Amino acid sequence: MPFSADAIAAQQVQERLKSIHQLVQDIEKKRHASEQGINNLQKAQDAQDDKNSHTQMKLKNLYKSAINQAEQEEESIRAALQKIAEIRNIRNERRIQARNAGNKESIRQGAWMKMLSHSAQTLPLFVGKINEKPPALCGAIPAHSFYVAKVGDMVAALVKVTEGEENWILAEVVSYNQHTNKYEVDDILEEQNEKGRHCLSKRRVVPLPLMRANPETDPSALFPQGTIVMALFPQTSCFYKAIVNKPPATHMEDYEILFEDQTYQEGYSPPLLVAQRYVISVKQKQKS
Missing domain, CATH: 1.10.287 (Helix Hairpins)
Known part of the structure; x- marks a missing residue:
């Protein structure tokens, strides 16, 4: 057998x-x-x-x-x-x-959030040899323009939420078509239904880091204080524009992030912690 x-x-x-x-x-x-x-x-x-x-x-x-x-x-x-x-x-x-x-296993949102947190904490740490520089997709270092995310990789994807409104969401790569340069991705919170799958051009998909950067050995591989970024808002699956208030000081720490929020007088939320895996370069929304 x-x-x-x-x-x-x-x-x-x-x-x-x-x-x-x-x-x-x-x-x-x-x-x-x-x-x-x-x-x-x-x-x-x-x-x-x-x-x-x-x-x-x-x-x-x-x-x-x-x-x-x-x-x-x-x-x-x-x-x-x-x-x-x-x-x-x-x-x-x-x-x-x-x-x-x-x-497909049905997973509640609370369980998904715990899994995402664990995934970020256990993301491999880059430990280079002498004079070895961090590679692409380590910390804040973006992917090369020719890079194609692998099936199963987590990405930030710009999708239509309602007519005329688009959001950057956390998604998983289902496939990539070399001829059309388009990805099929699943919204991680909506993968159980057909509405959670999106076909997107490559410029609407941003691969997430595959390794964490060590601030003590490779500080240049992290976003410095004051950098405008996109970050995953805690306990959600959406990326929003934000500012780095404080980068990690050790490889076990997260970024301290200030999200744009007009309900506060300063125009930003109080500092919130976001893991390296979910902080990426800011992207302008583009039409397909």
Whole structure:
């Protein structure tokens, strides 16, 4: 009897979880070796009482050893992170397959909001190597003009709400037609009915970040204070024009955002927290 798609996906996930378990054990061993190497280096430096060639050579070798041990630990950590990314992809692909087969799960708005928050918090953090710059779709860095969002990716989409009125909404990519340069997207809160699907030109779709930027190492990959942006209003699925009041200070923090709101004397709402994933460059509304 052939295995079901769910069984195959579950097996693939289990294989990667087993690899992660082994990698975590390997990381612990390499971290211990790395710490020991640094301690040996520190002791040698503290005991240094002259600068003869033998002492200098010993220190040089200890430095090389410490660097090599740190690089090995880094390699194992990156391998574990890659396995985690593969698990996310497997689960997302299975969800898309189920949706295409017509097996849509009815999810209440409150549950959707929690899922969106969790998705933003667990978005992979870009940790570059020495002199490596953050790529496109990391933090505030936009996608290249030729980029096409993948099926299942979250995007901001400009859709008609009523006659003469358009809004930027949070949507999921269903397909992309290379010949017409048009996307099919589902409104994440309306995907259960036909009205939630939209066919849009590429300029009406903005891919959301695929990685978070670390303010401590890559501050240039974040919108600075005072930048006009589009941001997802908390507990809704709509993007609105806003101003960055305060960018994240650490990789665990969110933006502090001021939304345009004429009900306040200043013309802006009080500061609200919005995750990196849901803050993008402002776009002008355009006709199809």
